[in-house]
Amino acid sequence: MSISAIPHINFANGQARPALEFYKSVFDGDLLFHTYQDFGMPADAPDADRVVFGQVTTADGFVLMGYDIPGVQEPDFGKPGSTRRANGTTLTEQPMFVSLRIGSLEEATTLFERLTASGTVVEDLASSNWSPGFGIVTDRFGVTWLINVHEE
Known part of the structure; x- marks a missing residue:
């Protein structure tokens, strides 16, 4: 059996793009992402420009994924617990x-x-x-x- 685990982080309130760009710089990786619009959501829909699939991959094989949770969350949603x-x-x-x-x-x-x-x-x-x-x-x-x- 061959298994690998890839962290997939769910971001609230449109934070996936800046987070993935940050992780790209932290890990010296390549960034790939697609928006909801790329996958068929109408361009004028509220979440169309948010990330539905995002991935940072490094040369040595480290992979980190993330996406934007659709919709608007409460202001404290997704804030780190202490x-x-x-x-x-x-x-x-x-x-x-x-x-x-x-x-x-x-x-x-x-x-x-x-x-x-x-x-x-x-x-x-x-x-x-x-x-x-x-x-x-x-x-x-x-x-x-x-x-x-x-x-x-």
């Missing part, structure tokens, strides 16, 4: 994180710094019992990333 560290434990209201296993501390440091641009550091990138580098950041789009160095 994530914080207390007494050595991660406390959160979020249903999931994106965990990245990275081959070197240098690469991890670069990605961590890029993801923190206008984001919130939950736990600084530092050595841990299981890794030469582990950190947690919630980016400006409300996605929480666990950065974990896994040197082989």
Whole structure:
């Protein structure tokens, strides 16, 4: 059996395009997206210019997908729940994180710094019992990333 998991992030209130452009720059990837109009929605429909399919792909095979949830959501919809560290434990209201296993501390440091641009550091990138580098950041789009160095 061959399985691969690809994070697919659902963005509220038209945030998919700026988020995917941000991730393109963070991961040095290629960006592909299609709007609802591209798939047949009339051009004058309210969500026609929003992203129905978006994907960032890197040269080494990392893939991240996202799209705009149709319609207008409440102002707080899609806002990140709080994530914080207390007494050595991660406390959160979020249903999931994106965990990245990275081959070197240098690469991890670069990605961590890029993801923190206008984001919130939950736990600084530092050595841990299981890794030469582990950190947690919630980016400006409300996605929480666990950065974990896994040197082989």
